[in-house]
Amino acid sequence: xxxxxxxxxxxxxxxxxxxxxxxxxxxxxxxxxxxxxxxxxxxxxxxxxxxxxxxxxxxxxxxxxxxxxxxxxxxxxxxxxxxxxxxxxxxxxxxxxxxxxxxxxxxxxxxxxxxxxxxxxxxxxxxxxxxxxxxxxxxxxxxxxxxxxxxxxxxxxxxxxxxxxxxxxxxxxxxxxxxxxxxxxxxxxxxxxxxxxxxxxxxxxxxxxxxxxxxxxxxxxxxxxxxxxxxxxxxxxxxxxxxxxxxxxxxxxxxxxxxxxxxxxxxxxxxxxxxxxxxxxxxxxxxxxxxxxxxxxxxxxxxxxxxxxxxxxxxxxxxxxxxxxxxxxxxxxxxxxxxxxxxxxxxxxxxxxxxxxxxxxxxxxxxxxxxxxxxxxxxxxxxxxxxxxxxxxxxxxxxxxxxxxxxxxxxxxxxxxxxxxxxxxxxxxxxxxxxxxxxxxxxxxxxxxxxxxxxxxxxxxxxxxxxxxxxxxxxxxxxxxxxxxxxx
Amino acid sequence: xxxxxxxxxxxxxxxxxxxxxxxxxxxxxxxxxxxxxxxxxxxxxxxxxxxxxxxxxxxxxxxxxxxxxxxxxxxxxxxxxxxxxxxxxxxxxxxxxxxxxxxxxxxxxxxxxxxxxxxxxxxxxxxxxxxxxxxxxxxxxxxxxxxxxxxxxxxxxxxxxxxxxxxxxxxxxxxxxxxxxxxxxxxxxxxxxxxxxxxxxxxxxxxxxxxxxxxxxxxxxxxxxxxxxxxxxxxxxxxxxxxxxxxxxxxxxxxxxxxxxxxxxxxxxxxxxxxxxxxxxxxxxxxxxxxxxxxxxxxxxxxxxxxxxxxxxxxxxxxxxxxxxxxxxxxxxxxxxxxxxxxxxxxxxxxxxxxxxxxxxxxxxxxxxxxxxxxxxxxxxxxxxxxxxxxxxxxxxxxxxxxxxxxxxxxxxxxxxxxxxxxxxxxxxxxxxxxxxxxxxxxxxxxxxxxxxxxxxxxxxxxxxxxxxxxxxxxxxxxxxxxxxxxx
Numbered sequence: 001x002x003x004x005x006x007x008x009x010x011x012x013x014x015x016x017x018x019x020x021x022x023x024x025x026x027x028x029x030x031x032x033x034x035x036x037x038x039x040x041x042x043x044x045x046x047x048x049x050x051x052x053x054x055x056x057x058x059x060x061x062x063x064x065x066x067x068x069x070x071x072x073x074x075x076x077x078x079x080x081x082x083x084x085x086x087x088x089x090x091x092x093x094x095x096x097x098x099x100x101x102x103x104x105x106x107x108x109x110x111x112x113x114x115x116x117x118x119x120x121x122x123x124x125x126x127x128x129x130x131x132x133x134x135x136x137x138x139x140x141x142x143x144x145x146x147x148x149x150x151x152x153x154x155x156x157x158x159x160x161x162x163x164x165x166x167x168x169x170x171x172x173x174x175x176x177x178x179x180x181x182x183x184x185x186x187x188x189x190x191x192x193x194x195x196x197x198x199x200x201x202x203x204x205x206x207x208x209x210x211x212x213x214x215x216x217x218x219x220x221x222x223x224x225x226x227x228x229x230x231x232x233x234x235x236x237x238x239x240x241x242x243x244x245x246x247x248x249x250x251x252x253x254x255x256x257x258x259x260x261x262x263x264x265x266x267x268x269x270x271x272x273x274x275x276x277x278x279x280x281x282x283x284x285x286x287x288x289x290x291x292x293x294x295x296x297x298x299x300x301x302x303x304x305x306x307x308x309x310x311x312x313x314x315x316x317x318x319x320x321x322x323x324x325x326x327x328x329x330x331x332x333x334x335x336x337x338x339x340x341x342x343x344x345x346x347x348x349x350x351x352x353x354x355x356x357x358x359x360x361x362x363x364x365x366x367x368x369x370x371x372x373x374x375x376x377x378x379x380x381x382x383x384x385x386x387x388x389x390x391x392x393x394x395x396x397x398x399x400x401x402x403x404x405x406x407x408x409x410x411x412x413x414x415x416x417x418x419x420x421x422x423x424x425x426x427x428x429x430x431x432x433x434x435x436x437x438x439x440x441x442x443x444x445x446x447x448x449x450x451x452x453x454x455x456x457x458x459x460x461x462x463x464x465x466x467x468x469x470x471x472x473x474x475x476x477x478x479x480x481x482x483x484x485x486x487x488x
Numbered sequence: 489x490x491x492x493x494x495x496x497x498x499x500x501x502x503x504x505x506x507x508x509x510x511x512x513x514x515x516x517x518x519x520x521x522x523x524x525x526x527x528x529x530x531x532x533x534x535x536x537x538x539x540x541x542x543x544x545x546x547x548x549x550x551x552x553x554x555x556x557x558x559x560x561x562x563x564x565x566x567x568x569x570x571x572x573x574x575x576x577x578x579x580x581x582x583x584x585x586x587x588x589x590x591x592x593x594x595x596x597x598x599x600x601x602x603x604x605x606x607x608x609x610x611x612x613x614x615x616x617x618x619x620x621x622x623x624x625x626x627x628x629x630x631x632x633x634x635x636x637x638x639x640x641x642x643x644x645x646x647x648x649x650x651x652x653x654x655x656x657x658x659x660x661x662x663x664x665x666x667x668x669x670x671x672x673x674x675x676x677x678x679x680x681x682x683x684x685x686x687x688x689x690x691x692x693x694x695x696x697x698x699x700x701x702x703x704x705x706x707x708x709x710x711x712x713x714x715x716x717x718x719x720x721x722x723x724x725x726x727x728x729x730x731x732x733x734x735x736x737x738x739x740x741x742x743x744x745x746x747x748x749x750x751x752x753x754x755x756x757x758x759x760x761x762x763x764x765x766x767x768x769x770x771x772x773x774x775x776x777x778x779x780x781x782x783x784x785x786x787x788x789x790x791x792x793x794x795x796x797x798x799x800x801x802x803x804x805x806x807x808x809x810x811x812x813x814x815x816x817x818x819x820x821x822x823x824x825x826x827x828x829x830x831x832x833x834x835x836x837x838x839x840x841x842x843x844x845x846x847x848x849x850x851x852x853x854x855x856x857x858x859x860x861x862x863x864x865x866x867x868x869x870x871x872x873x874x875x876x877x878x879x880x881x882x883x884x885x886x887x888x889x890x891x892x893x894x895x896x897x898x899x900x901x902x903x904x905x906x907x908x909x910x911x912x913x914x915x916x917x918x919x920x921x922x923x924x925x926x927x928x929x930x931x932x933x934x935x936x937x938x939x940x941x942x943x944x945x946x947x948x949x950x951x952x953x954x955x956x957x958x959x960x961x962x963x964x965x966x967x968x969x970x971x972x973x974x975x976x
Contacts (some may be wrong), residue, residue: 027619028621029554029555029615029619030555030615030618030619031555031557031558031559031606031615034555034556034557035555036552036553036554036555036619037552039550039551039552039554039634040551042550042551042552042553043550043551045552045553056626061528061596062530062531063527063530063531063534064524064525064526064527064530065524065525065530065533065657066517066524067518067519067522067523067655068522068556068608068639068641068655069519069522069526069578069655070519071518071597072518072585072594074518075585075594076593076594082594087585087586088583088584089583089584089585090557090580090582090583090598090606091580091581091582091583091584091585091600092578092580092581092608093580093581093582093596094577094578094579094581095576095577095578095579096575096576096577096579096643097560097563097575097577097579097607098575105560105561106560106563106564106570107566107577108560108581108605117596118519118578119585120556120580121609125521127517129516130518131515131517131518131524134515140827146527150639151556151638153556153581155584163717167555167557169553249706249719264758285677339628359744371512466573
């Protein structure tokens with residue numbers, strides 16, 4: 001199977017498409033820009049979702065559900081928001097079809113035109129803040145810490161499976177607070193939560209930072225972001241958390257009586273990650289043989305292949321191994337299919353990225369060993385059957401750690417500090433990756449650099465050390481380096 | 489709080505609305521017919537969803553995700569399906585808004601008209617079978633056992649929270665099989681799964697049966713249903729499972745090569761339950777004091793209220809109880825809020841339907857006891873602190889069983905066999921409920937009875953005993969009684 005994959009060096013973009021398709025993660029659909037998430041891909045998304053959901057709940061959040069459709073007029077209520085979101089979106093104008101007068105299929109019933117058009121949510125701040133107006137009266141009603149798992153839609157012109165699709169799945173948190181500090185703290189806490197999830201579960205190192213005014217979410221006072229580096233040297237914005245100030249509270253007139261019976265506008269945050277994370281997962285770890293998935297997110301962690309096919313002796317040993325692995329909470333499958341040969345199965349599991357593959361035949365049995373292949377390094381070793389479950393448990397941890405370390409090494413090797421614009425351009429074109437450089441703090445310069453190089457400021461890193469310097473483009477003074485990259 | 493609830497005897501419909509609102513389950517939204525599911529209500533839906541999802545996976549199903557939007561032309565491909573579903577639905581005609589020329593908000597950009605209109609899925613058979621065409625080639629690709637959790641939309645004219653809303657959440661299973669028998673077995677297995685879930689988790693007894701041709705899903709060969717009886721004597725269709733024959737395979741040209749290399753059309757099923765189950769849950773168990781939720785679906789099973797407020801001694805005892813309960817997997821909250829008095833808290837938890845309430849004060853402590861109140865019967869007893877966790881664990885089971893038994897008794901008392909049309913009408917108007925009566929098997933008679941009485945055939949019960957009789961309307965011969973009721 002792997003020969004059907006284009007190599008990364010040959011055509012990175014085609015390699016990505018090949019992985020998504022051959023590893024059965026997703027497919028294009030009959031509707032332009034909308035994807036079908038296939039069962040194997042969806043199983044991994046379920047693991048991402050369940051783990052994040054657990055982390056949200058552990059930090060006091062609850063789930064709710066708000067309408068898919070948003071009245072058109074809502075989008076105009078927050079001045080910046082409308083510019084950012086009200087443009088390319090799916091518009092519902094009618095609520096009925098009728099049999100075509102010519103008897104050929106169905107047509108829109110012109111009598112069923114809506115008085116006000118409805119938009120399929122591109123994000124839900126407006127409908128949610130319109131709802132919060134009814135839910136919030138007093139400081140006792142605050143904070144509201146609500147999350148929603150939902151589908152959203154943005155009419156993208158150029159789409160790529162997972163990375164940029166018209167419809168995608170995501171979670172969107174929308175919280176309401178009595179004080180500015182509490183809202184800022186919430187947006188920062190979620191940023192940390194996203195970073196923890198990305199690094200500990202996706203094994204994808206990220207840089208936490210603040211977006212520049214130019215890259216900020218439409219309607220936010222501050223947008224925090226986690227930025228990851230893909231294997232082609234381009235950055236991926238993997239999650240954002242917004243401090244919204246009182247912008248939406250003012251737009252929807254959401255006030256509360258504080259402890260002194262004084263009316264104040266509510267403070268807000270919103271934050272989200274989406275099925276785009278699947279794209280990040282693929283581009284962080286996968287190789288020319290197929291998908292590589294970190295054990296903590298794998299829907300199947302271990303597969304056992306009998307050599308050349310199942311028999312009573314092998315079955316007996318495998319049954320015990322499976323029971324031991326399952327007792328440890330490890331997911332395992334025994335592939336007893338007799339139609340396909342071991343070599344075919346090996347290639348298939350490699351393509352799917354199953355972290356650990358065990359293979360056992362007659363000779364292994366005689367020697368009391370089993371072959372263990374790890375997907376990340378493709379190393380194969382022979383291990384004693386005795387204690388194999390413990391060995392595999394430790395190996396899954398090692399693979400998880402190794403994937404993270406490998407990605408971190410790649411990022412460290414592809415993060416360059418530069419001091420001149422020539423150097424900046426040279427690095428961008430030769431090795432790519434993150435570039436730390438001084439910037440004069442103006443949108444004008446930021447836009448100019450983008451025009452000249454297609455690189456954008458991914459963020460102002462939170463952990464950056466203050467340092468006096470000169471802007472690479474204008475030479476004007478700068479107090480710290482910011483993170484540039486070309487990006488998805 | 490409970491005084492704000494209309495009693496069931498006074499106005500059942502208003503009582504229902506009051507429960508939904510006062511128990512913080514759901515709210516109307518700014519978009520006609522679309523609801524907001526509030527955190528407390530959504531927590532219960534999450535429990536419903538998680539349990540069903542577990543049962544689907546245990547029976548070999550996997551989840552996937554298909555597009556929200558369906559090309560208009562797809563709906564016309566299955567002749568009956570289009571009649572049933574292509575009419576009242578949300579139609580997307582444009583993909584862009586623009587600033588209004590008069591500077592006042594945004595308007596639909598007339599240049600962004602779609603070539604073909606898209607429909608927000610009212611159900612997904614068409615888009616899924618169009619996809620299966622690419623996934624199925626050989627008998628080796630079968631069966632496909634796929635489920636999807638999704639939002640769907642049907643433009644209902646008269647809506648009621650949970651029971652009938654324009655947008656609702658549901659799961660839709662769509663399976664593909666090599667043989668007719670396998671597909672029939674699947675649809676029956678799912679029917680049993682739904683019934684088990686309804687009875688064991690929702691504590692809601694159901695009658696399993698087959699729909700008449702007239703009540704069948706548009707495009708199905710057979711529709712199986714579970715029918716529950718609400719406290720006002722009306723039936724609720726709680727879940728359906730359809731044997732679709734080869735109708736969708738033919739409409740979308742989905743064939744497979746069988747083991748003898750012969751091409752055949754694929755056999756199909758589809759099946760679903762929705763947030764409508766929340767309405768069934770409410771109307772099966774709740775009372776004039778508020779919502780009543782079976783322990784197995786409660787998002788909070790036990791609440792502990794200190795009398796009159798928390799102090800060190802009480803805290804110490806409660807901490808131990810909470811640890812013991814949590815160790816048993818029981819969800820528990822200690823209400824340490826000092827702003828509200830115990831009486832207020834009691835009324836609130838009664839309204840929310842928390843199955844067990846524990847209350848403990850100084851005197852209880854001295855006596856080594858704690859007050860235990862169960863929501864279902866409103867009984868209060870004093871129990872020894874020693875062993876209280878075991879007692880509560882058993883009590884939660886008792887409540888679950890009692891709720892089911894109570895609902896079953898109600899249904900048994902409200903299921904009447906009648907032999908004449910006069911008796912039929914009399915029972916319908918006096919006590920309501922299910923009526924078992926003979927019917928001549930024609931759609932004409934069925935429709936006539938509906939016109940005359942508003943009662944419909946809920947199903948032909950699967951467990952019904954063959955019995956010769958005469959149709960209550962026409963006197964023509966009948967081989968078995970069918971189940972009539974007025975319904976939601």
